[in-house]
Amino acid sequence: MKILCVAEKPSIAKSVAYTLGGGKVTVRNSSVKYVKNYDFTFEFPGVGRCSVTMTSVLGHLTEMTIDNNRYGWGKCLPINLFDSTIIVKENGNDSKKLVQNIANEARLSNQLMIWTDCDREGEHIGWEILNAASKTNSSLTLENVWRAQFSHLERSHIISAAKNPKQLDRYAIDAVCTRMELDLRAGFSFTRFLTDLFKTNFQEIKEERRLISYGGCQFPTLGFVVDRYMRVKEFVPEEFWYISIEVKKGNRKLPMSWSRPHLFDRLAAMLLYENSLDIAKDEAEIVHIISKPTSNFKPLPLTTVQLQKDCSKFFKLSAKETLDAAEKLYNQGFISYPRTETDRFDPKTDLKNLLSKQAESPQWGGYVQELLDGKMRSPRAGKHDDKAHPPIHPICYTDFTKLKSRNEQLVYQYVTKRFIACCSDDAKGVKSIVTAKWGLETFTASGLMVLEKNYLDIYDYFKWTSTKELPEFTLGEKVKLLKADLVTGKTSPPSYMSESELIALMDINGIGTDATIAEHIEKILAREYASKQSLGESRSKKAYILPTELGCALVEGFNQIGFDNLSLSKPFLRKQLEESLAKITAKQETKNNVLDRFIELYRQAFMLSNQKQAILVKSYRHIQRRNA
């Protein structure tokens, strides 16, 4: 028997081949630079020892598109794109060669086994592989193809996956096809509509050959940026009042803060203040003293989104710069696969082995040795598992100062320190809180004493420091007030959107995936819907993403058009689509039902936008004039 195995990417093919082949593997080049064909033998249950060829693709093999002869730009009305026929074609140059490679290998194979990632897109890629293989081997069908189910590359797990094949999940494949078709129809139709509309109405957009694109992920991303910008701009400060006291103990002054939240009613605050002043004059009583152990928790195992947020915050790298650097580190074998949603390590992971590789580092080797000598702790386990990849962690030690780019140096250091932190103990301290009563009002002061920094010794990206020790009070003690004031302040506006906040918002709202969030942000910048700006005092300048006039005009225009609560620039539509796709996978809805419903929804939105296109034009004119 001959078995053909195909993985989603070369790294998986190589690793699985060497695991199953037990080291006895011969390698052949394919016509694609990164893709190799591995030959070995393996004993599959029921069929005995088989000769196996393992190869891979490079992600999706195909993409959907429209027939340009019939439905090209200018050859039909944009609204016709909602019921145009759709063509599936190979994407890019290499896919043709990859399909050819699979077809060649499948010709003499008795069985096909799919080794793509265990996620929705992975099922679809498996289906694309099957279609490629069927070109030369008509005995292969969706029903009889083997699907390996694996979530990491540990030896026994891979062997068990090889011996217990499942089937491809046709419902997951349906869900992906649904997403592809909707994104294509909505994206193309609205992009053509908007581009043509703005070209006819704005000379500069025509001259600069600007593209005004719409995408189901681009617009909600822009929506977040504009939304925040408007909240900052329209912010009206409000006055509030609170009581502030300072007590005296020995020769120490201790400011204490009011237990009530800030009051927005001056009279109410005044009454409370005068009440206490009448009752207690300048004396307060210590009514509660507590000292309790407290911890500062070490971070969770690292996901892609968290990596991007942190590298933006700590090193001011853009999400794309971070992912690019992580990919280079991955390709050099320094870190694990950088696109993952998993924030818990599989219990079988040999963490000690991974950790021990870092012991030779001049920067953190000493710390790591202490962990290996007994201070090592199990990482925390988060709630997310994408069933395809482990959290991002270093694979082997490398002298990061010799890495090619500064970004790679920063990302390698960060990934490694984060991993070491995960294997460390939480930071420990003691928190003291003292409560005083002045009249009828209570006030507190707190202090922190850090006892063991533990993980913070290595994960030095933020601080957790001891405060000045609180004076020693006794319960019931009367203390003199040095000050008791009714203070007024003003609420301050939120800050503009930082990239790390934007990533977090996209993640929470399901806009894009770990692999594409960075691209969507780049896209709204490339389209000049938004731009990056450095704001703040010279010493503490921070980078923010601010919308351009065009970006504001598009979002506000669409908001004004109003689409029955499903505005194109809000995240809800994407969220609903994601929910419906999940229902297809769960067999609670059919692909055709979801397609019909969303195509109709987009078509209605399109007709309304077309009918009210003057609003979009006016919105841009208005903003241009206002800022002129």
Add this chain to the structure above:
DNA sequence: GCAAGGTC
């Protein structure tokens, strides 16, 4: 010239 999703 257009989308979003994989990956190199």
